[in-house]
Amino acid sequence: MRESVHLPAVAGIFYPSDGTQLARSVDACLASFDNPPAHQAPMALVVPHAGYVYSGMTAGRAYSELKAWRDRIKSVVILGPSHRVSFRGVAAVTSQKFRTPLGDVPIDTASRDQLVAAGSVRLFDTAHAQEHSVEVQIPFLQRVLGSFKVLPLVVGDASPEAVASIIDKLGAGPDRLWVFSTDLSHFHDYDTACQNDAQTSASILNLNANLTPQQACGCRPLNGLLSYAKRNGLSFTEVARCNSGDTAGNKDRVVGYAAYTVRPTPRNHDNLSNDDREQLMAIARSSVNDGLANGNPTQINYLVSKALSKRACSFVTLHLNGKLRGCIGALTPSKSLAQDVADHAFAAAFRDPRFPPVTAAEKDRLEYHIAVIGESQPLTFKDEPDLLSKLRPGVDGLTIQLGARRATFLPAVWETLTTPEAFLSALKTKAGMPQDARSYEASVYQTDSWP
Numbered sequence: 134m135r136e137s138v139h140l141p142a143v144a145g146i147f148y149p150s151d152g153t154q155l156a157r158s159v160d161a162c163l164a165s166f167d168n169p170p171a172h173q174a175p176m177a178l179v180v181p182h183a184g185y186v187y188s189g190m191t192a193g194r195a196y197s198e199l200k201a202w203r204d205r206i207k208s209v210v211i212l213g214p215s216h217r218v219s220f221r222g223v224a225a226v227t228s229q230k231f232r233t234p235l236g237d238v239p240i241d242t243a244s245r246d247q248l249v250a251a252g253s254v255r256l257f258d259t260a261h262a263q264e265h266s267v268e269v270q271i272p273f274l275q276r277v278l279g280s281f282k283v284l285p286l287v288v289g290d291a292s293p294e295a296v297a298s299i300i301d302k303l304g305a306g307p308d309r310l311w312v313f314s315t316d317l318s319h320f321h322d323y324d325t326a327c328q329n330d331a332q333t334s335a336s337i338l339n340l341n342a343n344l345t346p347q348q349a350c351g352c353r354p355l356n357g358l359l360s361y362a363k364r365n366g367l368s369f370t371e372v373a374r375c376n377s378g379d380t381a382g383n384k385d386r387v388v389g390y391a392a393y394t395v396r397p398t399p400r401n402h403d404n405l406s407n408d409d410r411e412q413l414m415a416i417a418r419s420s421v422n423d424g425l426a427n428g429n430p431t432q433i434n435y436l437v438s439k440a441l442s443k444r445a446c447s448f449v450t451l452h453l454n455g456k457l458r459g460c461i462g463a464l465t466p467s468k469s470l471a472q473d474v475a476d477h478a479f480a481a482a483f484r485d486p487r488f489p490p491v492t493a494a495e496k497d498r499l500e501y502h503i504a505v506i507g508e509s510q511p512l513t514f515k516d517e518p519d520l521l522s523k524l525r526p527g528v529d530g531l532t533i534q535l536g537a538r539r540a541t542f543l544p545a546v547w548e549t550l551t552t553p554e555a556f557l558s559a560l561k562t563k564a565g566m567p568q569d570a571r572s573y574e575a576s577v578y579q580t581d582s583w584p
Contacts (some may be wrong), residue, residue: 138237139228139258139285143265147184148272152234158185159276161511162198173200173582174564176367177311177358177528179337180273181390182266182351186381188316188390191237193300194373195392196273199310203279205548206310210284211352212304213266213314220289223299224260225249231283233268235275241282242304260287266314266351274312288354293342296357305365306526312357314491315351317389323378330374330389337371337393348543358395365525366579368398397528397579405505409440410583416471417449417478417501425493430479433471435544445470448543448580450479450502453495459485464506464532464541464578474503505580506530506542512575520575521553530580533560535573540564544580 149158162185178195181188199206202475215224225245230237248254261267267285274281288296300311317330333348342359344352368467374391378384420431447461447470456584459481463473477503482491491499514520524531532541540563542556550556561568 136229137227138230138232139226139240139261139372140267141233142261142263143268144234147265147269148189150234152236153439155234155272156276159193159272161351163197163277171376174205174307174527175199175310175394175396176305176467177313177395179313179315179355179358179369179391179393179395180270180438181316181392182269183316183377183388183390187377187388188380190380191373191390191392192270193392196277198372198394198484199466201544203277205308206278206281207308208244208282209274209278209310209312210241210244210285210286210299211267211270211312211314212286212288212299212357214351214353214428215260215264215287216266216350217263218260218287218289220257220260223291223295224257224287224289225254225256225284226511227256228259228548229257229287231268233272233275233448235272238271238275238545244284248302251302253295253302254286257287259552260289261285270312270314286354288351288357291353291357293353293356293360294355294523297361300358300361301377304526305528307547308551311358311395313351313354315349315355316407317349317374317376317391318347319350320386320558321389323376323384323387326376326378326387326389329333330376330391333389333393334371335372337391338371341371353560361535365433366398367394367395369395396574405440405581406438409438410503413436413471413474413503414501414583416475417503420478421451421491421496421499422474422482423481425491425496429442431475432582433469435471437471441471442469445473446506447473447477448504448506449474449481450504450545451478451481451491452500452502453498458482458491458495458499459488461485462504463505464509470505470515490543501544502582502584504545507581509576509578512535512576512577517557517571521557524553524577525554526551526553528579529577531556531560532576532578533557533564533566533573534575535566535570538564538566543582545582 180192221551340363378387450460451458461480
């Protein structure tokens with residue numbers, strides 16, 4: 134059976150219709166930004182949807198942050214407002230592929246069908262037929278990601294709760310990206326637009342889920358993201374803002390554009406600077422070197438920053454040739470963060486019972502990963518399905534305990550165990566619990582980790 138394809142509606146209008154020219158246009162928007170890799174992939178992007186000559190550079194600033202996760206992101210859900218068709222709810226397409234001049238992208242039909250079955254979206258091709266808010270995002274994804282599927286959704290008259298429930302149902306795992314498409318104010322003079330958009334951006338950064346169409350044409354999908362972010366501990370970072378008067382238009386009647394990245398809010402030690410992180414990495418390496426030289430971890434008897442001198446706990450993980458070589462840490466703070474990292478780097482190298490001690494020949498080939506542990510919070514649940522529904526893939530570390538049996542998985546483990554069911558099952562095995570155990574206690578925490 135021949136697969137149906139959703140054809141582009143605005144190729145040659147909002148962006149070039151020739152594939153070679155389109156690739157060059159998108160690459161130019163991305164190439165202006167060579168961002169150092171962030172410590173964590175964004176859960177979501179908020180990006181504008183005007184013609185590339187107007188808003189492409191602003192969108193490119195956000196999309197460029199995906200370069201480090203090119204091969205990790207496998208599914209992208211795009212939500213944009215409806216500009217041409219009035220309807221209630223959220224609309225998906227019936228097609229199996231979405232075409233742009235850069236080629237066809239497979240549609241994530243499994244996720245689409247899941248949402249349709251739950252009554253969260255409906256199949257309504259008319260909403261997509263001439264809509265640009267979703268379409269203009271796909272060429273950026275085609276140039277910045279590897280192999281991926283896309284789920285295009287056009288949002289009509291839908292409440293923030295209805296949009297947020299879509300995120301709840303599909304989840305925010307490490308292999309899924311959410312893209313929310315919106316411009317800001319429309320058709321004010323330049324100075325008025327700058328003032329209005331600054332106020333709107335402040336509302337977005339404060340997670341105010343009551344934006345109006347006058348503030349952002351994509352307020353309905355965006356309010357849903359803001360509502361979800363507020364109750365799930367996410368924060369927005371503005372990475373670019375301008376208007377058409379700054380790019381390709383006159384300053385009499387302008388349209389505003391902004392781009393944001395959305396990530397989990399660090400719970401503890403969100404004041405760690407890049408210098409702090411670099412120093413902790415140097416401390417970890419030094420402690421392993423000292424262990425090889427004299428059998429003891431580095432002692433932090435010198436002045437460190439205020440953030441590193443505070444009592445905190447960490448995990449230090451070592452890899453060799455891409456394979457685990459040691460991992461030791463603690464969930465309860467007992468010493469300064471600097472000394473905690475030194476002690477756990479030493480322990481990961483020489484005291485992890487799963488591995489022989491690190492040798493001098495391995496020293497220079499070790500890869501280090503540091504995770505600063507946030508405060509653990511008890512997780513109350515009525516049954517195991519309830520617990521699984523409360524876990525946030527890619528965000529939460531989980532500790533379970535049944536009597537003397539106790540184990541934890543850091544949030545980084547979601548990279549290999551991507552579903553809550555697999556995550557919890559493996560954690561039970563680690564703790565030595567039977568798979569049918571139900572009366573255990575659970576707590577969750579978040580980490581600030583790098584690289």
